[in-house]
Structures are given as C-alpha cells and as structure tokens.
Amino acid sequence: xxxxxxxxxxxxxxxxxxxxxxxxxxxxxxxxxxxxxxxxxxxxxxxxxxxxxxxxxxxxxx
Amino acid sequence: xxxxxxxxxxxxxxxxxxxxxxxxxxxxxxxxxxxxxxxxxxxxxxxxxxxxxxxxxxxxxxxxxxxxxxxxxxxxxxxxxxxxxxxxxxxxxxxxxxxxxxxxxxxxxxxxxxxxxxxxxxxxxxxxxxxxxxxxxxxxxxxxxxxxxxxxxxxxxxxxxxxxxxxxxxxxxxxxxxxxxxxxxxxxxxxxxxxxxxxxxxxxxxxxxxxxxxxxxxxxxxxxxxxxxxxxxxxxxxxxxxxxxxxxxxxxxxxxxxxxxxxxxxxxxxxxxxxxxxxxxxxxxxxxxxxxxxxxxxxxxxxxxxxxxxxxxxxxxxxxxxxxxxxxxxxxxxxxxxxxxxxxxxxxxxxxxxxxxxxxxxxxxxxxxxxxxxxxxxxxxxxxxxxxxxxxxxxxxxxxxxxxxxxxxxxxxxxxxxxxxxxxxxxxxxxxxxxxxxxxxxxxxxxxxxxxxxxxxxxxxxxxxxxxxxxxxxxxxxxxxxxxxxxxxxxxxxxxxxxxxxxxxxxxxxxxxxxxxxxxxxxxxxxxxxxxxxxxxxxxxxxxxxxxxxxxxxxxxxxxxxxxxxxxxxxxxxxxx
Numbered sequence: 227x228x229x230x231x232x233x234x235x236x237x238x239x240x241x242x243x244x245x246x247x248x249x250x251x252x253x254x255x256x257x258x259x260x261x262x263x264x265x266x267x268x269x270x271x272x273x274x275x276x277x278x279x280x281x282x283x284x285x286x287x288x
Numbered sequence: 289x290x291x292x293x294x295x296x297x298x299x300x301x302x303x304x305x306x307x308x309x310x311x312x313x314x315x316x317x318x319x320x321x322x323x324x325x326x327x328x329x330x331x332x333x334x335x336x337x338x339x340x341x342x343x344x345x346x347x348x349x350x351x352x353x354x355x356x357x358x359x360x361x362x363x364x365x366x367x368x369x370x371x372x373x374x375x376x377x378x379x380x381x382x383x384x385x386x387x388x389x390x391x392x393x394x395x396x397x398x399x400x401x402x403x404x405x406x407x408x409x410x411x412x413x414x415x416x417x418x419x420x421x422x423x424x425x426x427x428x429x430x431x432x433x434x435x436x437x438x439x440x441x442x443x444x445x446x447x448x449x450x451x452x453x454x455x456x457x458x459x460x461x462x463x464x465x466x467x468x469x470x471x472x473x474x475x476x477x478x479x480x481x482x483x484x485x486x487x488x489x490x491x492x493x494x495x496x497x498x499x500x501x502x503x504x505x506x507x508x509x510x511x512x513x514x515x516x517x518x519x520x521x522x523x524x525x526x527x528x529x530x531x532x533x534x535x536x537x538x539x540x541x542x543x544x545x546x547x548x549x550x551x552x553x554x555x556x557x558x559x560x561x562x563x564x565x566x567x568x569x570x571x572x573x574x575x576x577x578x579x580x581x582x583x584x585x586x587x588x589x590x591x592x593x594x595x596x597x598x599x600x601x602x603x604x605x606x607x608x609x610x611x612x613x614x615x616x617x618x619x620x621x622x623x624x625x626x627x628x629x630x631x632x633x634x635x636x637x638x639x640x641x642x643x644x645x646x647x648x649x650x651x652x653x654x655x656x657x658x659x660x661x662x663x664x665x666x667x668x669x670x671x672x673x674x675x676x677x678x679x680x681x682x683x684x685x686x687x688x689x690x691x692x693x694x695x696x697x698x699x700x701x702x703x704x705x706x707x708x709x710x711x712x713x714x715x716x717x718x719x720x721x722x723x724x725x726x727x728x729x730x731x732x733x734x735x736x737x738x739x740x741x742x743x744x745x746x747x748x749x750x751x752x753x754x755x756x757x758x759x760x761x762x763x764x765x766x767x768x769x770x771x772x773x774x775x776x777x778x779x780x781x782x783x784x785x786x787x788x789x790x791x792x793x794x795x796x797x798x799x800x801x802x803x804x805x806x807x808x809x810x811x812x813x814x815x816x817x818x819x820x821x822x823x824x825x826x827x828x829x830x831x832x833x834x835x836x837x838x839x840x841x842x843x844x845x846x847x848x849x850x851x852x853x854x855x856x857x858x859x860x861x862x863x864x865x
Contacts, residue, residue, distance in 0.1 A: 236540075237531035243524030243543040247517050250550035253559070254513030260554035261693075269551060 234283035238276040245272050331382040339377040378403055484536040488526030492519050492542075512584070512608075513553060513560035520546040556629040556693060558715045560584075560608050571595055582606040589613040595620055597706040609716040616723050621707040622700040626688050626719055633688040633696060633712070633719035688721070 249268065252258045325348070332343030335353050342360055346353035363369030381387045496519050502510040523543040530536030553560060566586030571577045572594040579602060581590065587610055595617040605612065616622050626633040688696035700723060712719055 231534070233531045233534055233537070236527050236534075236537055239537075239540050239543065240524050240526070240528030240531060243520055243527055243547060245524075246547040246550065247520030247522075247524050250520060250547075250554065251514060251517035253554050253557075254511060254517050254550070256559060260557050262555045265551050265554040 232283070232287070234280050234287070237283070238279050241279070242272050242276045326380075329376075329380050330385075331377070331380050333383045339373075340382065341373055341376045341380060344380065344383075345376075374403070484526060484530050484533055485538050488523065488529075488536060488539055491526075492522045495519075495522060511560055513550075516546055516550060516560070520550060556715070558608075558629045560715075566610065574598055574601065577601060577603060580604045580606070583608070583610070583612075585609045587611040587613070589615070591615040592617045592620075592708070594618070595708070597704070597708060600707050600709065602709040602711070604711040604713070606713045607715065607717065607719075611718050611720070612712070612714055613720045613722065614710070614712065616700055616710075616721060617702065617708060619702055619704055621702055621704045622698075622710055623707055624698045624700065624710045624712070624721065625695070626697075626712045626714070626721070627693075627695045628689045628714045628717075628719060629693055630716045631714055631718050632690040632694075633714065633721065635686045635688055635698065635721045635723065689719075 249258075249260075253260050329348050330344045331340035332347055332353075333340055335343030335346065337343075337357065342357040343353045345351075346356040349356070360369045360373055363372060379387065496515050499510040499515045499518060520543060523539050523546065526536055526539045527543060530539065566583050566588045567581070568589045568591075569581070570591040574595075574597050577595065577597075581588075581603070583606070585608060588607060589612070590605060593615045597617075597620050605614070616624070688698065712721075
C-alpha cells in the first residue's frame with residue numbers, strides 16, 4: 227500500500243461505523259436492548275466524539 | 289469446478305484463448321486428457337441452434353450435430369441436459385476464443401443468470417422445494433457468485449467491458465525516433481485505479497452472502513439484522529483503512545445508510561431475527577404444536593381453533609413485518625401477550641355485523657365456537673322480539689395495541705384446565721387475533737331442524753326438506769324462543785350471517801313459528817339446561833344439504849338471565865393492559 231496522508235474524515239467515519247456496527251450486532255443478536263433514548267444518547271456521544279476527533283486531527287494537521 | 293483452460297496471460301479474463309494443446313502430445317492422464325479435450329472445445333458459430341454447444345461438440349467428436357443434439361435432448365429429459373448446456377454455454381469459448389463470461393457487464397449478468405438457472409435446475413432435481421423458497425435461497429448464492437466474479441476480475445486487473453487487447457506490433461528496440469515540433473504538454477501519469485473501495489464492497493458481498501446462505505438454511509444466528517451489522521462493521525473497517533491508504537470515502541454512503549437502518553431498529557428495539565417465509569399453519573394436536581414460529585415478511589396465519597392440550601404450553605410467534613392472523617383455540621384457555629413495535633394488534637370475533645371471512649372454508653373452520661365466556665360479557669339488553677344482545681368486551685374489532693412499541697395482554701377462558709401461553713411479537717405490521725366465539729349474537733344456535741326453505745333468505749318458505757330441491761335447500765336452526773334462524777354457511781360478501789331466515793312469512797314481521805303456523809318438525813331445541821347436542825348430521829339423511837354447514841354446537845351456553853346480571857363493567861381478568 228502506498229503511503230497516503232491521513233484522511234481524518236475517513237478515520238472518524240470508520241471508527242463511528244465500527245462502533246455503530248458493533249452496537250448493532252449486539253442488539254440484533256439479542257445481547258442488549260435498545261430504545262429511543264439509548265439510541266439518541268449513543269448517537270450523540272459517538273457523533274460528538276467523532277466531531278471532536280475531527281477537530282483535534284485537523285488542528286494537528288495544521 | 290476447476291478447469292485447466294489455458295489462455296493468454298495478459299491479465300484479462302476476456303482474452304482470446306490460445307490454440308488448444310494437442311492431446312496426442314500430452315502424457316496419458318485421464319483427467320488431463322479430458323481437461324485438454326475440454327479446453328479444445330469450441331462453440332460452433334456456423335452450426336448452431338442456440339449457443340452452438342451441440343455443434344461444437346459434434347465438430348470436436350466428428351459426429352453429426354443432430355446426433356449430439358438428440359443426446360442433449362435425452363439428457364434434458366433425464367434432468368441434467370439443460371444445466372450441462374448452460375454450463376457449457378458459459379464456460380466454453382466460441383470459435384474466436386471468447387467466453388461468455390468476462391465480456392461486459394450485461395453479458396456477465398446473463399452468464400451468471402445462466403449459472404444460477406443451472407443451479408436451480410440441479411437443485412430442483414434434488415429436492416421438491418417451492419420456487420419461492422428456492423428463489424429466496426438462490427439470492428445469496430447469486431450475490432456470492434457476483435462477489436467472487438468481481439474479486440476475480442479485480443485481481444486480474446481487467447476493466448469491466450474492456451476489449452481484448454490484440455497482439456501488439458513487435459517491439460522495436462533502439463533509440464526513439466526524433467520528433468520535431470513544439471514540445472507536447474506534460475502528460476499526467478494515469479491515476480491508479482482505486483482498489484480499497486471495490487475490495488471492501490467485494491468482501492462485504494462475499495461475507496454477507498455467506499451469512500445469507502446460512503440464514504436461508506434456517507440458522508437463527510445469521511439473521512438479516514446481524515448481517516446488516518456485520519456489513520456495517522466491514523464498511524467501517526474499510527473506511528478506517530482508507531484513512532491511511534485513501535480513496536475509499538465512498539464507503540461513507542452505505543455505512544451511513546446501514547447505520548441509520550440499524551439505529552431505526554434500535555429505536556424500536558426491533559430485531560430482524562427471523563428468517564422464515566410466510567406460512568399458513570393449522571395446529572390441532574399438542575405434539576404438532578411448536579414452541580416458536582417466525583417469519584420475515586408477508587402474510588402468515590396460525591390456526592389453533594381445533595387445538596387440544598394435555599398440559600400448559602408456550603408458543604412464541606415472531607414476525608418482522610407484514611400481517612399475522614391468529615385463530616385462537618376454542619377448547620383451551622389462552623393467555624395472549626401481544627407486542628407490536630410499529631403497528632397494531634386487533635381482536636375480532638365472528639359477528640353478524642362484521643365479516644371476518646371471505647370464503648366458506650374459512651367460515652367452516654371458524655364457526656365452531658359457542659356463546660362467549662361470561663367473563664367477556666359486559667352488558668346485556670333485550671331487543672324487540674325477545675332477542676338478547678350481549679355486549680362483549682372485544683366483541684368486534686377491539687384494538688389491542690397501537691402506536692409505537694405497544695403491549696397488551698388478554699386472557700381467554702374456555703373452561704379448560706390447561707393454558708396456552710401465546711406470545712406474539714410483530715415488528716412492523718398488523719396482528720389480527722380471531723376468537724372463534726360469537727361476538728354479538730345473543731341467539732342460541734341450535735341443532736339443525738329437519739326443515740328447509742325454498743330459496744332461503746328471510747322470506748323463504750319453510751317446507752319439509754323432501755319437498756325442496758337439493759340445490760335450493762337451506763338448513764334451519766331454531767333458537768330457544770322458537771324462532772328459526774338460517775344456519776347455513778356464509779356466502780361470500782354476506783355480512784349478516786347467520787341471519788334470521790324463517791318464521792317471518794312474507795309480511796316480514798318476526799313471529800314465533802307457532803303463530804305463523806309452521807311446525808318445526810324435527811327441530812330439536814337445545815336449552816341451557818341440556819347437554820351439548822351431538823354433532824350435526826351430514827347430508828346423508830336428506831335433511832342437510834351440501835351447501836349447508838353444521839351450526840356452532842354450544843358447549844358452555846350462558847342463559848340470558850345470568851348474562852343480564854353481569855355488571856356492565858370490564859371484568860377483572862381481561863382487557864388490554
């Protein structure tokens with residue numbers, strides 16, 4: 227693989243997708259139960275952390 | 289299937305095949321000999337009826353093509369000819385060395401469809417399966433084949449639909465020719481083809497198809513929801529990798545869609561954990577009753593009206609989306625729990641004011657109930673003519689659940705010592721629970737009288753059945769007040785079954801039969817103080833006819849006196865909660 231400049235959007239989106247996928251896997255397999263409040267809270271937390279990570283990465287890149 | 293088909297190693301699957309090796313020079317090995325023979329096979333372009341397979345085989349074997357075609361026809365009759373022909377069509381190159389697979393997108397799809405059809409035919413030879421179920425099982429196979437084909441093409445580095453590179457001119461060594469004139473603009477180096485995004489798609493396709501095959505096989509672990517979550521994980525991995533190697537941001541689109549779908553399922557706490565097809569089950573014995581039924585989408589039904597139990601049982605029914613109809617048992621107590629995520633559940637009973645069935649067979653199956661349990665009677669009133677109308681809780685289309693993530697429980701008592709715990713979970717759709725007991729009919733339906741009417745209907749003339757043509761016979765029932773009621777089976781589109789049929793004469797006024805002067809000869813009155821009557825007779829005695837059915841035979845009738853004493857409040861053990 228060629229060396230490529232770090233793509234922060236892909237990095238954060240990938241992490242968010244992994245978290246969402248893992249949570250969805252747990253839920254769909256019956257390991258956990260979700261509801262509206264839980265999903266909204268999780269979405270806010272994950273997207274908030276992702277946004278913060280984007281900002282940090284962008285600052286570091288500058 | 290592995291075939292040693294030699295071809296030019298130019299990185300393209302659609303390259304022309306080189307001249308076949310001479311089998312005579314090959315060492316004697318049956319398999320290699322067959323492989324070499326197969327590699328030398330070409331579809332004929334001159335002697336062809338369909339794809340030239342038979343013509344090519346005939347040319348290779350030196351036989352008349354008609355003879356080879358006859359052999360294919362015989363093989364088709366035996367069940368293997370068509371799959372073999374389709375496989376040869378896809379795998380054997382034509383006279384110019386081109387194979388069907390690898391030419392272009394549409395041709396590839398056609399070839400894959402041929403392969404799928406061949407597989408379908410082979411599977412159809414192996415087992416008796418319904419086409420719908422077979423198609424459902426073939427979908428992941430088709431996706432898997434597509435994914436593998438994409439991976440192979442990607443590995444070969446060929447562009448989709450790229451033409452075959454003809455042999456180039458001989459390479460001329462030496463200094464390049466001097467070109468005079470203005471300098472040519474700098475040519476940008478061709479951008480390397482993206483590989484991570486397509487590779488991720490291929491991996492997702494292969495993995496999810498494999499899981500889909502497992503799911504189609506009935507394994508509950510690999511459910512559609514799990515497959516979607518795994519796909520999201522793979523897309524997330526691809527995105528994460530693309531952060532370092534780049535050029536796969538397009539994966540954001542499917543990842544976002546999948547995340548939204550899974551989040552929606554999470555909001556509803558809905559699990560797409562069903563893999564079955566719609567069904568229509570009838571269970572009458574305890575041994576045949578399963579503990580769990582599931583269906584993905586569609587209209588399913590579970591008919592338990594004839595169920596008999598020797599002990600308490602539990603049945604859970606899951607449906608992801610669609611419509612589910614459940615007919616409750618008539619002789620077993622039921623504790624019903626319904627949960628709907630996004631939809632509604634209703635409880636309905638046969639009623640004169642509502643049509644719950646659309647054909648005679650359904651009516652016959654459901655018309656085996658009796659007057660409802662006293663616990664369901666919330667009010668009683670006397671109508672003109674001595675009829676009792678009982679208001680029943682949930683008598684006609686009571687809505688059990690509605691809205692978002694609703695839950696309801698009801699208990700149905702049928703005088704049994706055993707209880708069926710029925711747990712129903714519906715994702716998106718409607719659950720219709722049918723109680724085969726009468727809903728709003730206060731009449732005591734009795735054993736069929738030995739009477740018939742000419743033409744039927746409320747204005748029919750009552751006569752002995754021997755005087756009525758079979759085609760016009762309508763069996764009658766009599767209630768405890770001496771009124772005859774039409775106990776014939778429902779006619780499609782007739783909402784008022786059973787309706788008062790006789791003892792009205794042509795004046796239309798309801799009167800006791802004695803006042804009308806009609807002697808209900810042979811009618812047997814079954815009152816509340818009598819034991820349940822014997823099952824109604826069939827038409828062999830000439831009284832009942834082929835277009836009649838037995839009326840409901842009461843087993844636990846409640847006298848109007850008892851019913852009228854029931855307070856008009858909801859019973860303590862029922863009601864949606």
